[in-house]
Amino acid sequence: MTARTKAATVPGFLVAHYRDFLLYGLFLGAVAWFIASGEQGMGYHWKWYRMPRYLVQITEDGWVLGPLLQGLLVTFKISGLSLILAMIFGLTAAIFRLSDSFTARLVAKGYIEFIRNTPLLTQIFFIYYVIGPIFGLGAFGSAVLALSLFEGAYASEIFRAGIVSIHKGQWEAAHSLGLSRLDTYRKVIVPQAVRRILPPLTGVGVTLIKDSSLASTIAIYELTQQGNIVSSDTFMVFEVWFTVAAIYLAVTFPLSMFVTELGKRMRTAE
Amino acid sequence: MTAITAINENRQEPIRENVRLGPEIISVRDIVKTYPGGLRALDHISLSVRQREVVVVIGPSGSGKSTLLRCLNGLEEIDSGEIVIDGVPLDEDPGHRLTIRTEVGMVFQSFNLFPHMTALQNINLAQEQVRRKSRKEAEETTMALLARVGLTDKAQAYPAQLSGGQQQRVAIARALAMHPKVMLFDEATSALDPETIGEVLEVMKGLARDGMTMVVVTHEMGFAREAGDRVIFMENGRILEQASSDDFFSNPRQERTRDFLGQILCGPVPGPAESTPNAKEQL
Ligand SMILES: Nc1ncnc2c1ncn2[C@@H]1O[C@H](COP(=O)(O)OP(=O)(O)O)[C@@H](O)[C@H]1O
Numbered sequence: 001m002t003a004r005t006k007a008a009t010v011p012g013f014l015v016a017h018y019r020d021f022l023l024y025g026l027f028l029g030a031v032a033w034f035i036a037s038g039e040q041g042m043g044y045h046w047k048w049y050r051m052p053r054y055l056v057q058i059t060e061d062g063w064v065l066g067p068l069l070q071g072l073l074v075t076f077k078i079s080g081l082s083l084i085l086a087m088i089f090g091l092t093a094a095i096f097r098l099s100d101s102f103t104a105r106l107v108a109k110g111y112i113e114f115i116r117n118t119p120l121l122t123q124i125f126f127i128y129y130v131i132g133p134i135f136g137l138g139a140f141g142s143a144v145l146a147l148s149l150f151e152g153a154y155a156s157e158i159f160r161a162g163i164v165s166i167h168k169g170q171w172e173a174a175h176s177l178g179l180s181r182l183d184t185y186r187k188v189i190v191p192q193a194v195r196r197i198l199p200p201l202t203g204v205g206v207t208l209i210k211d212s213s214l215a216s217t218i219a220i221y222e223l224t225q226q227g228n229i230v231s232s233d234t235f236m237v238f239e240v241w242f243t244v245a246a247i248y249l250a251v252t253f254p255l256s257m258f259v260t261e262l263g264k265r266m267r268t269a270e
Numbered sequence: 271m272t273a274i275t276a277i278n279e280n281r282q283e284p285i286r287e288n289v290r291l292g293p294e295i296i297s298v299r300d301i302v303k304t305y306p307g308g309l310r311a312l313d314h315i316s317l318s319v320r321q322r323e324v325v326v327v328i329g330p331s332g333s334g335k336s337t338l339l340r341c342l343n344g345l346e347e348i349d350s351g352e353i354v355i356d357g358v359p360l361d362e363d364p365g366h367r368l369t370i371r372t373e374v375g376m377v378f379q380s381f382n383l384f385p386h387m388t389a390l391q392n393i394n395l396a397q398e399q400v401r402r403k404s405r406k407e408a409e410e411t412t413m414a415l416l417a418r419v420g421l422t423d424k425a426q427a428y429p430a431q432l433s434g435g436q437q438q439r440v441a442i443a444r445a446l447a448m449h450p451k452v453m454l455f456d457e458a459t460s461a462l463d464p465e466t467i468g469e470v471l472e473v474m475k476g477l478a479r480d481g482m483t484m485v486v487v488t489h490e491m492g493f494a495r496e497a498g499d500r501v502i503f504m505e506n507g508r509i510l511e512q513a514s515s516d517d518f519f520s521n522p523r524q525e526r527t528r529d530f531l532g533q534i535l536c537g538p539v540p541g542p543a544e545s546t547p548n549a550k551e552q553l
Pocket residue numbers: 305306307309310311329330331332333334335336337338
């Protein structure tokens with residue numbers, strides 16, 4: 001049932017779903033009661049009026065980003081860099097897995113299985129404390145490397161699915177023209193595959209933004225870590241974490257909607 | 271038989287009049303090809319094609335025609351036997367393999383154009399990537415080829431914007447851009463609407479007239495009669511009969527060949543129990 005048909009039959013819809021509406025109302029009431037009782041029970045006083053300064057501050061130089069939005073910028077920076085690297089790792093691993101070479105397949109398979117069967121937090125610590133010092137990689141570099149290796153393993157599955165979905169006639173045409181395997185990937189297969197897998201690939205971006213919060217554990221001042229600092233400085237635990245969650249949501253929700261919409265369009269286009 | 275006579279009487283001006291055959295360019299000796307399932311698609315095939323010769327391969331579906339063509343440019347590996355094209359053996363040597371797949375052009379039933387590229391880009395691609403031509407050089411060749419297949423105005427069109435016949439003509443131009451020594455056609459007109467078959471056949475006849483060496487799998491007996499030097503009839507992975515195209519149609523020796531020709535030219539004939547339902551699908 002689409003949004004449009006719902007709107008066209010509002011009264012009928014209300015009648016048919018009155019129970020859902022009732023439950024929804026009850027649920028909202030319960031949440032409000034829970035928060036309110038928390039406030040009274042713990043003697044908590046909402047200080048929302050103090051929150052804006054942690055988002056933006058006005059100084060004599062004009063507008064300056066507060067710590068939370070500065071954290072968001074760092075989150076963007078980590079996620080963006082990791083996304084680029086994750087695409088490179090993912091595509092390479094996918095091509096290795098589809099290669100004729102046994103060694104290449106083994107390397108890719110080992111990478112993917114290792115990443116998928118160990119916790120991301122462990123990987124971050126491993127890279128920060130073990131690999132990082134060896135290669136002179138700081139906290140930021142470690143976080144980017146860990147996140148991109150992690151998301152790259154998942155992206156490789158997406159790339160692989162996209163690549164094998166390309167009709168084998170495309171390979172055969174390229175073969176009969178004398179194109180090398182690399183050129184066939186570069187010019188023929190990947191450009192077509194990417195169009196098909198754009199929705200799940202954007203999904204990797206959403207996951208990356210969320211997972212980048214784990215970088216807070218190795219002293220990166222991204223959004224979650226800034227939330228940590230502000231909340232322990234001010235004791236405005238509720239306000240800060242509501243705000244932080246809202247900021248994540250404001251970034252990822254539109255992206256997710258975009259992914260869903262893109263997926264629908266692609267399906268109808270084919 | 272009446273239909274065969276009809277084709278004989280329907281002869282147009284001879285396409286092959288001015289073409290002189292050269293020395294052997296394709297040599298296939300005793301090749302066997304078994305697919306992973308255990309199916310023997312080619313069962314000791316030997317074949318020799320001369321420079322500028324047009325060889326037409328016919329036979330019921332599943333007889334191994336496509337497999338034969340695919341082996342000729344290295345798309346399929348053979349189990350045993352020997353393929354030599356213009357003096358280059360199709361063996362383990364990657365250099366030999368590259369030479370052969372570059373110099374043997376192939377046109378597929380399903381066109382296989384690259385859908386994300388315009389006609390121009392489709393034809394440019396291998397010239398730039400494989401022949402290392404500059405964009406400008408490649409484009410000159412491409413435009414000349416598009417003119418040759420009658421599609422100058424479609425240079426900027428994407429495959430989805432072209433009719434089947436137009437797509438196939440672009441695919442032919444794309445293969446020609448590599449200046450192939452041999453062109454293979456695998457049922458190039460079988461996927462086309464009847465009204466666009468003619469334009470593709472015209473292009474193929476043009477190539478035959480210009481002396482291109484061609485191996486053509488087709489059900490278009492008119493083409494075989496008019497443009498073919500020699501016809502090969504395949505069944506069950508074997509060559510059952512081969513003869514010059516004149517002899518083949520006027521005097522097919524094998525009973526199976528006669529049946530097949532009868533079916534393909536008149537539609538399925540009721541009668542002999544062995545007439546396969548497959549023959550209907552090929553039309
Ligand atoms: N990739 C494949 N794997 C297994 N069997 C195949 C494959 N391709 C073709 N065959 C089989 O090999 C036989 C010959 O096929 P093909 O060369 O396509 O015949 P034709 O082109 O004459 O119709 C058929 O029985 C077909 O089913």
